Amino acid sequence: MEEAIKTVVTTFLSSARGKENLDSKKFQKLVSKQLGGIMEDTDSTSAIREMQRGLDENNDGKVNFQEYLTLIGYLANSFSDRQISQKGGTNADAS
Amino acid sequence: MEEAIKTVVTTFLSSARGKENLDSKKFQKLVSKQLGGIMEDTDSTSAIREMQRGLDENNDGKVNFQEYLTLIGYLANSFSDRQISQKGGTNADAS
Numbered sequence: 001m002e003e004a005i006k007t008v009v010t011t012f013l014s015s016a017r018g019k020e021n022l023d024s025k026k027f028q029k030l031v032s033k034q035l036g037g038i039m040e041d042t043d044s045t046s047a048i049r050e051m052q053r054g055l056d057e058n059n060d061g062k063v064n065f066q067e068y069l070t071l072i073g074y075l076a077n078s079f080s081d082r083q084i085s086q087k088g089g090t091n092a093d094a095s
Numbered sequence: 096m097e098e099a100i101k102t103v104v105t106t107f108l109s110s111a112r113g114k115e116n117l118d119s120k121k122f123q124k125l126v127s128k129q130l131g132g133i134m135e136d137t138d139s140t141s142a143i144r145e146m147q148r149g150l151d152e153n154n155d156g157k158v159n160f161q162e163y164l165t166l167i168g169y170l171a172n173s174f175s176d177r178q179i180s181q182k183g184g185t186n187a188d189a190s
Contacts, residue, residue: 007099034096
């Protein structure tokens with residue numbers, strides 16, 4: 001699990017190349033290269049631009065580490081939902 | 096990177112064993128078994144209990160998936176800070 005968390009971090013840092021955030025070009029590249037298997041429309045520049053706008057809380061036109069972690073959280077949530085629905089839902093009532 | 100996100104999710108789901116959240120015992124086990132290399136005090140039951148209290152936003156005495164993702168975000172942030180400080184900081188001013 002530690003390696004998984006480190007991978008999430010180093011993927012951002014290597015894409016940002018020493019900068020604090022990703023510009024649109026770097027964000028497009030990260031999404032299309034790294035997230036094609038867990039997300040849809042990663043081959044669509046406009047879809048990625050739309051997503052970037054949704055993540056850009058401070059409206060600086062870039063994606064900082066916190067905004068990136070929001071994306072990761074979103075992807076983790078939708079993957080978790082898919083896993084749970086494939087297994088026929090959680091037995092939430094089984095205490 | 097996709098595998099990393101999936102690992103973060105499946106680690107929670109396999110610990111929760113079909114339930115929607117982790118009780119204290121399962122959370123202690125997950126932290127001590129999975130996070131020893133990226134976090135301190137994972138051998139201290141009281142430190143983990145303290146951390147669980149800090150994560151428990153809805154005060155139900157358990158850790159749900161969102162609270163777990165908050166922990167992952169916290170660990171990613173501190174690992175990122177360590178990486179950046181080891182490399183002598185980001186050239187944030189280099190536009």
